[in-house]
Amino acid sequence: MYSKIFPSAQEALKDVTSGSTIMSGGFGLCGIPENSINQLAQMELNDLKVISNNIGNSGRGLVKLLKKKMISKGFCSYVGGNPDLEAAMFANEIEIELVPQGTLSERIRAAGMGIRAFYTPTGYGTEVAEGKEVKEFDRPCILEEALHADFAIIKAQKADQYGNLWFKETARNFSPLMAMAAKTTIVEVEEIVELGDIKPEDVHIPGVFVQRVYQGTNYENAIEFLKTRES
Secondary structure (H helix, E strand, C coil): CCCCEEHHHHHHCCCCCCCCEEEEEEECECHHHHHHHHHHHCCCCCEEEECCCCEEEEEEECCHHCCCEEEEEEEHHHHCCCHHHHHHCCCCCCCEEECCHHHHHHHHHHHCCCCCCEECCCCCCCCHHCCCCCCCCCCCEEEECCCEEEEEEEEEECCCCCCCEEEHHHHHHHHHHHHEEEEEEEEEEEECCCCCCHHHCCCCEEECCCCCEEEECCCCCCCCCCCCCCC
16 A cells, blocks of 8 residues: 655655755744654754744754754744854854744745745835835735745644644644645654544645655653643
8 A cells, every 4th residue: 555654754854965945843842843853963964944933942943953053044933032043143153034924924835835926014114124025005015935945844643644644733833834835745743543544624734745754752742931820
């Protein structure tokens, strides 16, 4: 039977090369592809371009690549809470293109839909608009280009052999859009299920957008800020 299941993260990521553009799912530390990031951190790579909400946080996630100076440029919507990224930026060790979060998700979505660029009022009159075309509609708008990637690394809760995916709650975040915008989508999952176990109406990403799936292990599932109610 045809299957997209790979035996390990090492096998699934073996053709990632220096200079690749990588989309990485996750919001903060929620839903990040921990195993894929750990595997990339062990590879001899450099000059990676990363598209993600943030380049890791609190010393975890994509920070593991950042500390090894593997990332040359990042497209991010949030850089707070990440002292490692702050230090790298001030040392001119990485180039960051700060993108408003709605614009970031739309630039990724546009790539998956075959849309080359779009106009948006978000960012007009700020540093975000520097060097970009401006056009008048009902208000001034700037031209934003689609964001493509060679690879998307994402995490889902469940996958079947055809690569149909189901996510748990907000861990879905940017991942469906990234799966559509990359040439090769690599998914780590907590559970591989039989065909039919994910009902059609519960499929969050159809397998047509997924090339490789593997079983993840030893998830930290870190909580950035733990809040408890006072008794």
